[in-house]
Amino acid sequence: MNAKERVMAVLNHQKADRMPCFGANSTVTYEQMEKVQAFWPEGHGNGEIMAKQAMAAYTVLGFDAVRVPFSQTFEAEALGCMIKPGRAVDGSEGIPGIDHPPPFKLDDSIELPNDFLSRGKIPELLKAVRILKKELADEIPVVGGIIGPFTIAAALLDMVPLLKASIKTPEKMRPFLEVAEKAGTALAQALIEAGADIICCEDMTASPMLVSPPTYRDYELEYQRKQFESISVPKILHICGNVDKIVDWMGQTGADILSLEPKASGKLAREKCGSDIILMGGVDTAKTLYLKDTHTVIQECEKTIADGIQILAPGCSVAPGTPMENLLAMVEVAKTH
Amino acid sequence: MEKTEWFQKAVQTILDTDEDAAKEIAAKSLEAGMDPLEMINQGFTEGIRKMGDLFERGEVFLPGLIVASEAMTAAVEILEAALPAEKQQEKKGVIVLGTVEGDIHDIGKGIIATMLRVHGYEVHDIGRDVPIEKFIEKAKAVNADVIGSSAMMTTTQIGQRKLEQALKNAGMRDKVITMVGGAVATDHWAQRIGSDFFGESPKDTIMKLEEFLK
Numbered sequence: 001m002n003a004k005e006r007v008m009a010v011l012n013h014q015k016a017d018r019m020p021c022f023g024a025n026s027t028v029t030y031e032q033m034e035k036v037q038a039f040w041p042e043g044h045g046n047g048e049i050m051a052k053q054a055m056a057a058y059t060v061l062g063f064d065a066v067r068v069p070f071s072q073t074f075e076a077e078a079l080g081c082m083i084k085p086g087r088a089v090d091g092s093e094g095i096p097g098i099d100h101p102p103p104f105k106l107d108d109s110i111e112l113p114n115d116f117l118s119r120g121k122i123p124e125l126l127k128a129v130r131i132l133k134k135e136l137a138d139e140i141p142v143v144g145g146i147i148g149p150f151t152i153a154a155a156l157l158d159m160v161p162l163l164k165a166s167i168k169t170p171e172k173m174r175p176f177l178e179v180a181e182k183a184g185t186a187l188a189q190a191l192i193e194a195g196a197d198i199i200c201c202e203d204m205t206a207s208p209m210l211v212s213p214p215t216y217r218d219y220e221l222e223y224q225r226k227q228f229e230s231i232s233v234p235k236i237l238h239i240c241g242n243v244d245k246i247v248d249w250m251g252q253t254g255a256d257i258l259s260l261e262p263k264a265s266g267k268l269a270r271e272k273c274g275s276d277i278i279l280m281g282g283v284d285t286a287k288t289l290y291l292k293d294t295h296t297v298i299q300e301c302e303k304t305i306a307d308g309i310q311i312l313a314p315g316c317s318v319a320p321g322t323p324m325e326n327l328l329a330m331v332e333v334a335k336t337h
Numbered sequence: 338m339e340k341t342e343w344f345q346k347a348v349q350t351i352l353d354t355d356e357d358a359a360k361e362i363a364a365k366s367l368e369a370g371m372d373p374l375e376m377i378n379q380g381f382t383e384g385i386r387k388m389g390d391l392f393e394r395g396e397v398f399l400p401g402l403i404v405a406s407e408a409m410t411a412a413v414e415i416l417e418a419a420l421p422a423e424k425q426q427e428k429k430g431v432i433v434l435g436t437v438e439g440d441i442h443d444i445g446k447g448i449i450a451t452m453l454r455v456h457g458y459e460v461h462d463i464g465r466d467v468p469i470e471k472f473i474e475k476a477k478a479v480n481a482d483v484i485g486s487s488a489m490m491t492t493t494q495i496g497q498r499k500l501e502q503a504l505k506n507a508g509m510r511d512k513v514i515t516m517v518g519g520a521v522a523t524d525h526w527a528q529r530i531g532s533d534f535f536g537e538s539p540k541d542t543i544m545k546l547e548e549f550l551k
Contacts, residue, residue, distance in 0.1 A: 086492065088439055090499075094492030100441055159444060163400040164407075167354060210444075212398035245395075286521040290491050319491035319521075 003064040003140040004197070010278060010310055011234050011256060019310065021334035022057065022065035022143070024200045024238045024259035024280060025317040026095070031324040032056035040093035040320075041086060044071055047127025054132060058140050061324075062331045065198065066136065067143040068128045069121075070317075071096045072202060075147050075183040076155035078119035079103070079110075094320060102158040106165055106172045110156070112182045117190050126194045133195025141198050143236070144191030148203025149223040150211065152180035159205065166215045173219060181223040188231045200236040200259070201227070209241040216246045221253065228254035236280065240316050248272040261315035262288075262300060266307035280311035282330060290319040294329040301333040312337075343371050344380045347412070351384025354404040359412040366416075373416035381416075382455050385409045389452055393540050399444065406451040428459040430482040430550055433475045435467035437496030442489035442519075449485065449518060452539035453546075458483075469496065469503045481513055483546065485536070488519040497522070498530040514549050516542065 001009065001017040009016040033039045036059070038052035050068055057063040073083050073096050080103035086094035104110060113119065117126075132142045147155075153176040154162045165173050188199045205211065206220050228235050237255035239246070242263040250258055251273025258269055260281040269279055283289050283300045301312055312334045318327070343366050350359035359381065366376050388405045391397035397405075434450050436443045443465035450462045463475050476484050484504070488494040497517045504510040515532045527535035533549060536542025 084439075084441065088492045088495060090495050092492070094439075094490070097441060159442075160403060160447075163444075164404055166400045167404050208398060210399055212400060215400070286491055287523060290521075291523070291525065321491060 002138075003058070004138065007064050007141050007198075007311075013276075019305070019312055019334045019337040020064035021282075021312040021331050022063040023067055023314050023318065024143070024236045024257075025067070025145070025202060025314065026070035027057050027061065027063065027067065027314060027318045027327065028053050028070050029318060029320050029322050029324060029327070030092070032060050035060045040070075041096070044069070044073075044086065044096055045121045045124055047124040048131065050124065050128035051131035051135075054128065055136070058136065061327050063327075064334075065141045065143050066132055067145060067200070068132070069125050069145055072147050072151065072155075072204075073098060074120060074122055074125055075152050075180070075187055078113070078116050078122055079152070079156060079179070079183060081155050092320075095317070098155045100158060102156060102161075104156045104176070106157060106161060106169065110175055110179045112179050112186070116183060116186055122187065122190070126190055129191055129194035129196050137195065142196050143198045143200050144188065144194075144196030145200050145202060146184040146188045146191070147180075148201050148206055148220070148237075148239075149177045149180040149184065149227070150216075150220045151203050151205040152183060153177050154205040156180070159210070162205070163211065166211055166219070170215065170219060177219060177223050181227050185227045185230050188227070192231070192233055196233065198234050198236060199231050200238060201255075202238045204238075204240040206246070207239050207241040207243060208245045213245040213249075217249050221249050224253040238316075244268050251277050257311065259313060259315075260309075262304055263315075266304060266309050270308045278311065279309050280313045281309050281315050282312045283314055283326075285314045285316045285318050285322070289314055289326050290322045292326070294325055297326045297329045298333055301330055305333075305337060338369065340371070340375070343369070343376065344383065347376060347380025348384040348387065350412070351381060351388060351405050351409050354401055354408060356404070356408040356411050359408040360415060363412040363415040367419050373419045377413050377416050381409045381412045385451065385455050389455075389539055393538055399448075402448060403444070406448070409455075410451070427457075429457040430546075431459045431461070431479050432483040432485060433461045433463060433472060433479065433481045434485040434487070435463040435472055435475075436465040436487045436489070436519075437493055437500070438466055438468045439496065440488050440490055440493035440519075441465050442487070445489070445518060445520075446485075446487040449487075449536065449539055449542055452543060456543050458546075469499050472500055473503055473507050473509065476509065476513060482550070483514045483516065485516045485518060485542075488517070488521060491521050494519070494521050494526070497526075497532065501531045514546070516546065518542065 082099040084099035236257040238259035
């Protein structure tokens with residue numbers, strides 16, 4: 001089986017030759033950049049370089065899917081957020097983020113711009129997907145990343161005002177959640193048209209680490225569900241941290257795959273969401289993949305597999321300084337299952 | 338109304354995350370002749386302590402804690418304004434807190450700042466995306482006992498190491514306790530960069546800090 005057949009087999013609940021291993025989130029590292037001679041910051045905004053870096057997941061790591069983009073800024077920038085470059089204090093190139101101040105206040109009105117898909121760096125992201133599709137189409141699935149409604153809303157309003165609104169004036173969040181959902185959906189559809197086989201929606205702000213579970217149930221769930229209804233390809237929902245308290249509702253969004261961090265319980269996810277949902281996850285990206293050795297990585301992978309994980313993956317975005325051997329060790333574990 | 342009733346009402350406004358009610362109880366308690374210091378310590382501070390415990394136990398979530406902290410701060414401001422200078426509380430220590438350069442996350446740090454204030458520390462929160470020099474300048478200016486730095490990303494975490502180095506270079510490292518926090522920090526990281534300790538949660542931070550300041 002090649003990577004694509006392997007991943008599709010798991011998605012179709014058929015038997016694969018072995019467990020697939022790939023990232024729901026970015027897996028780019030400095031070592032891979034060296035190997036493929038494609039670097040940041042260009043890889044964040046230039047379609048050709050982005051594609052080259054994404055391909056390293058396949059050609060260098062041996063992962064079973066390639067994934068773009070590598071930051072969570074595309075929808076937010078196109079909706080008016082300022083972007084903070086990824087350059088770190090030591091001069092190394094990191095992951096761009098959303099800068100402050102935010103473009104909107106809670107009482108402002110907001111609409112999805114007509115030219116949303118041609119704004120900011122979205123055209124380059126779509127170009128990267130077209131290149132990946134052309135070069136790898138039959139061998140390996142292309143994962144296109146979008147950002148979840150709550151996380152985009154947090155970029156538009158800033159985190160603390162959004163969190164406060166979730167308690168004080170929750171109805172005022174709706175116009176922002178609605179536009180954020182439409183933005184993510186429009187991007188997903190464009191990514192699919194460009195060739196994406198799978199859509200991954202990252203929604204870190206929806207985590208119980210940030211918003212309360214009732215807020216997820218009463219506000220985020222309906223938008224996430226609506227978004228996934230409009231996406232024709234298999235969908236991954238990734239929410240960071242321990243999601244035990246909302247995993248039930250994550251399973252009701254229409255996602256085919258839930259991407260979990262090791263902090264969350266795979267067993268509980270299975271219990272709450274049933275046998276149809278596919279679980280992916282594996283290793284804590286900061287505390288294990290970035291800081292520890294292959295031995296610890298292997299142990300943690302085995303533990304999460306025993307917990308019910310069907311696709312092995314870094315639990316979240318991989319830190320760019322992560323040692324390559326730790327990522328390669330994950331593939332080796334996948335090969336034994 | 339009995340004293341304890343006033344305290345209970347104050348606690349309840351915080352548990353209800355109701356800023357308007359907290360301010361109203363603060364003002365009314367002063368009119369009724371309550372001691373502002375007692376209202377702060379046994380009323381509002383007790384309320385946020387309870388919220389902090391509920392947060393640690395996973396029964397209250399971050400937005401609740403943020404809104405409750407604001408309610409408490411607003412009420413305490415009213416009460417402190419009524420406090421004669423000689424009755425101002427003695428501080429347990431002076432702390433400078435900030436999120437390192439390149440990192441714009443400051444929710445966790447804000448929570449720690451509130452909880453440290455509640456526990457009697459004088460906290461100078463210098464914000465997010467703070468250059469190393471600012472930590473040093475502020476620590477000198479306020480004669481800080483403790484410097485806390487937060488980093489939420491592996492790409493910005495290096496700032497915590499740089500802060501340690503900068504403190505050494507400035508000849509200040511032996512004069513302050515340093516603590517690190519944030520999603521990517523660990524005990525191991527604190528040891529590796531030479532920081533005194535890693536604070537995993539508000540409770541953990543306060544416990545470890547009290548040990549160090551003994």
